[in-house]
Amino acid sequence: MKLSNLAWAMMVSAVAIVPAAAQDNQSVNVVLTEVLDVIEPCMAARSDVGRVVLQNINETLTEYAPAESALKPRLATEWSQIDEDTWEFKLREGVKFHDGSAFDPADIAFSIDRNKNAALGCETGGKYFGGMEFTTEAIDDTTIQITSTPASPILPLLLSVMPIQPESDPADTFTTNPIGTGPYKLVSWDVGQSLVVERNPDYWGEQPVVTGATYVFRTDAAVAAAMVQAGEADIAPNIAVQDATNPDTDFSYPNSEMSALRIDSMLPPFNDRRVREALNLAIDRDAMIGTIFAAGVEKATQQVPPSTIGFNHDLQPWPYDPDRARALLAEAKADGVPVDTEIEMIGRINIYPNATEVMEGIQSMLLDVGFNATLQMYDVGEWNRYFVKPFPEPRAPNLVQVQHDNAKGDPVFTAFVKHHTDGSHSAMSVPEVDDLITRATAASGDERKALWEEMFAKVNDEYIADVPLFYMVGFSRVGPRLDFKPTIATNSELQLAQIGFK
Structure with a gap:
């Protein structure tokens, strides 16, 4: 199947990309593995939007x-x-x-x-x-x-x-023509196919070397990697570990992302802590390392990477213990918890490389210990309905595939949205956690650090809000004519002004 996709992509991409490249040999062609459904600057916290908009079209203070x-x-x-x-x-x-x-x-x-x-x-x-x-x-x-x-x-x-937008932008609807102060401005957006930006001649700062970029979308990471290899694209910022085979063009980098499953702990059977513990014990994380996840990933314990202040180093990764998971489900069932209820696994296509294979593997592990788990993989627009409040109603108890980036070094970029009762991604409600988040957000120094550590212990050990998977490693393929190396920020932004030519 991948061969047929590859052949198709090579034919189509030649038509989509060559005109832009022919105009200027200092323009670049970028192939992305997620199809943009919006280009609204206030959505740039989503990695697929941020890679195009953030600091390219719209800038921050x-x-x-x-x-x-x-x-x-x-x-x-x-x-x-x-x-x-x-x-x-x-x-x-x-x-x-x-x-x-x-x-x-x-x-x-x-x-x-x-x-x-x-x-x-x-x-x-x-x-x-x-x-x-x-x-x-x-x-x-x-x-x-x-x-x-x-x-x-x-x-x-x-x-x-926070990308800054002009006061003339619509106040109550998403824009489809983002206007910013950045070094590049939007030329065209062919929805589902391509997007073109060109250098802003009136930019306040130094003019970047790259004169423009054409972005195309290919949902198969192998196709994206092959396009760079064939010279049809200059960079694929997000490829799968199995496609990163060329040491001359492929780069790995710690990308500050954490992968997990969010547990809808407000609904039975997930409102019982034993069931949430069983979810974590049922998953063989070691079997995924070096196979569907990169060999360099580390097992996660909380929603922020170890470089973040307030990271709780006392928390340990969940062990793989399917027998204990079965025992917990049996114990909960004996107490009347409806553990046989069908649970929905909600995945996002290409949220990271091998995302579908990851969810299929976890589904098999959950079925093995006795969960009644179904799986649906959605594109980002449909997946977002289950990820961001208000959640669709009526809803079944669900596990949502997530990946969260915190490259800023402070849990304030994570805690409220993920764990506060009113957080837009939160599916939990614990008053003690809400209080800790409020106090930590306003604190500073050692007090701030200690409060965040206490909050993460309560969320991940006492309550069990998520199924933490891994602190991730990213892979990019960069064409031989570019002078660019990916960094920890590459998964959430791709600043064209940071790209040079050899």
Whole structure:
């Protein structure tokens, strides 16, 4: 089947890509394994959107550089804390949006309000700004004060994930023509087929070497890798471990992603802790390492990578113990828990390489210990209905395949959205956890670290909110004419301005 897909892709991709390449040999062709269903900047927290939009079309006030563990200026040149609740940001002068309008404090206020609009359903707002309210005050044309409730001691870092949009963008619907301040502007989007950007001649910063990019979508990672090998594409940022076979073009990198299954613990039988424990004990993680997952992955214990402050090093990976899993299910059943209820496994096609094979393997393991598990694999648009509140009703108890990125170094980018009662991805409700998240978010220093450690222990050991799988390793294939090496950020963004030519 892969051979027929490959042959088809090579014929089609030649038509889709060659015109862009023929125009300029300093443009690049990017092949992505997930098909974009939106190009809305407030959805850039989703990796498929972020790889195209983030810092290419729309920029943020600040930018976190993981390799340096440093927060750097972007649209804001400096910032300072006015009081416990308020930060002041000095804005870069002379910046214009792609439509020629001037960037000013009103655009920041608009972007914050837009991301916080629950009816719009922005992934960035729901994922990173849940439980927080903001007020803004323009001091002058290049100065804005932002007040957060509760107070956020890391607000400048938090704003490194919010792309700024012009006040002229629609306030209550997604845009299909993103306008930003970035080094590239959108030329065309052929939905489901390709997307083209070109260099912004009026960009405020240094002009990048890459003059433009054509993105095409191929859902088979093997096809994407083969296109780079054949010279039909320049880079495939996300390929499968079994396709990373060429040491001259293929790069592995720790990508700050954590893979898991989210347990809908609000519904029986998952509202019984014994059943949630049985889920974890039923899975043979060791058998997946070096087969459908890369040899370099590490077994996960919580939703943030070990480099994050407040990571709880006392938590241990779940062992594989199918006999214990069967015993727990039997014990729960004897107490009247409906363990025979059909549970739905909800997977996302190409959320990471081999995603379908992973879910099929886990389904087999769950069936083996006595779970009544069915599996559905969806594209990102349909999967998102089960991933983000409000969940579809009526719903069956479900396990949702997830992958979460936290390259920023603080659990504030994870905890509320994943574990708070009101978190947009959360399927749990534990008042003690909510309280810990609220207190940790407002704390600093050693107190912040200790509160996050306590929160992760309660979520992952006492309560068991998820089925943690692995801290991931990513693979990219980079064509021989490019000067580019993937980093920890590559899974969530692909800055064209960071690409050069040999």
